[in-house]
Amino acid sequence: MPIEILMPALSPTMTEGNLASWNVAEGDSIAAGDVICEIETDKATMEVEAVDEGVIGKIVISGGTEAVAVNSVIALLLEEGEDASALDGYTPSAGGAAPAAVADAPVADAPAPTAAPTSAPAPVASGARVFASPLARRIAADKGLDLSTISGSGPRGRIVKRDVENVKPGAQSKIAQSDVPNNMLSLLTALKATASDEVSPEDLYTVIPHTNMRKIIAKRLTDSARDVPHFNLTVDAEIDKLLQMRKDLNERENADYKISVNDFIVKATAYALTQVPACNVSYTDEAIVQFNRVDMAIAVAIEGGLITPIVKDAANKGLATLSKEIKELAGKARDGKLMPEEFQGGTFTISNLGMFGVKGFNSIINPPQGGILSVGAGEQRPVVKDGALAIATVVTLTLAVDHRCIDGATGAAFIKELKAVVENPVALML
Numbered sequence: 001m002p003i004e005i006l007m008p009a010l011s012p013t014m015t016e017g018n019l020a021s022w023n024v025a026e027g028d029s030i031a032a033g034d035v036i037c038e039i040e041t042d043k044a045t046m047e048v049e050a051v052d053e054g055v056i057g058k059i060v061i062s063g064g065t066e067a068v069a070v071n072s073v074i075a076l077l078l079e080e081g082e083d084a085s086a087l088d089g090y091t092p093s094a095g096g097a098a099p100a101a102v103a104d105a106p107v108a109d110a111p112a113p114t115a116a117p118t119s120a121p122a123p124v125a126s127g128a129r130v131f132a133s134p135l136a137r138r139i140a141a142d143k144g145l146d147l148s149t150i151s152g153s154g155p156r157g158r159i160v161k162r163d164v165e166n167v168k169p170g171a172q173s174k175i176a177q178s179d180v181p182n183n184m185l186s187l188l189t190a191l192k193a194t195a196s197d198e199v200s201p202e203d204l205y206t207v208i209p210h211t212n213m214r215k216i217i218a219k220r221l222t223d224s225a226r227d228v229p230h231f232n233l234t235v236d237a238e239i240d241k242l243l244q245m246r247k248d249l250n251e252r253e254n255a256d257y258k259i260s261v262n263d264f265i266v267k268a269t270a271y272a273l274t275q276v277p278a279c280n281v282s283y284t285d286e287a288i289v290q291f292n293r294v295d296m297a298i299a300v301a302i303e304g305g306l307i308t309p310i311v312k313d314a315a316n317k318g319l320a321t322l323s324k325e326i327k328e329l330a331g332k333a334r335d336g337k338l339m340p341e342e343f344q345g346g347t348f349t350i351s352n353l354g355m356f357g358v359k360g361f362n363s364i365i366n367p368p369q370g371g372i373l374s375v376g377a378g379e380q381r382p383v384v385k386d387g388a389l390a391i392a393t394v395v396t397l398t399l400a401v402d403h404r405c406i407d408g409a410t411g412a413a414f415i416k417e418l419k420a421v422v423e424n425p426v427a428l429m430l
Helices: 134-143 161-165 182-193 212-227 240-250 261-275 319-334 408-423 425-429
Strands: 003-006 016-022 035-040 045-049 054-059 065-069 073-078 230-238 281-283 288-290 296-298 300-302 305-307 348-352 371-375 379-385 388-402
Touching: 134 161, 212 305, 230 408, 240 261, 240 388, 240 408, 240 425, 261 296, 261 319, 261 348, 261 371, 261 408, 261 425, 296 319, 300 319, 371 408, 388 408, 408 425
Parallel strands: 296 348, 348 371
Antiparallel strands: 003 073, 016 035, 016 065, 035 045, 054 073, 230 388, 281 288, 300 305, 371 388, 379 388
């Protein structure tokens, strides 16, 4: 009896994902541990390994298919001694049937015919599901193209790379009225009224379709801003001693690391949370959950949004180890190679915009965490020391906390501890 290969759940909350591509074809022999396909979630693209050995008898859901439900049958594996006849009349088990629209679709990796079809498929009707390859979607997003207005030349009318490569953004940047609030419709109408023979209405704006990541970011941050009672605490910390310590460490003979200011901030924040553990918490309707370990989430900007890879047990790692791990996680995040366990969880978040010259800012808490630290740019500012004016390198730190689980005095105790250790980082060496 064939073995069903199911769409895996790559995270506890995952209900569906995109089957980006297959690394095997029907008739290929595989062994446990072989990478057979790639699955796209809202956060990353991940490789899926086989858990059984055998021969791929049938690929049920083709590469490039979107919104495949978890536990759907995506392929059938023939066991030892079985041949293709074992598939005759075979029906996937209940709850694992593939969507009818894609069950018999050819594998996406098969070469598409180069000859143009006798009649091009019509663009997708408004509101209908758009079938497009992941690469085509990325190109379309970069160019601001509306996929629903593009005809696909791939299998079953799927939009592929060649369909979007040569489309000019201004040629089809439209947006459905039903999807636009009245105030935006008024703006677009006003823009169109300024069109002329030289400037067409479509040249005046570009529609950038939402990615899954952008939709989830929008929902989570809207929920947080609306439902979580934020309050912010801000301090200015002098970092001249920190900069000198960083210089001394990086210039050590045979040093195989380059520690950044952000690495110091991460370490200092983790240390301060161990000193004020009442800020390393989450709120639930039944209780406040206080964590005994600092798992630090680091906000990393990636194409189409941001992601927060997690440095586990950050307080108990040295600066060199922290620095190396942060760089590796950030690189994997930008390449879309993070595993679920590397970006899920976290007890506290740091967001640093100092590299953009931002002096200070307020962040929105990432639920269910109780706090997030915003880090601005280090810059030379006038300060008063012993009644005299002096110059110091200062960074603005802003703490946003969930007032349901962290009170003002508790937040103030944490930010005070953080300021002290940032200004005298020798404490991090203890």
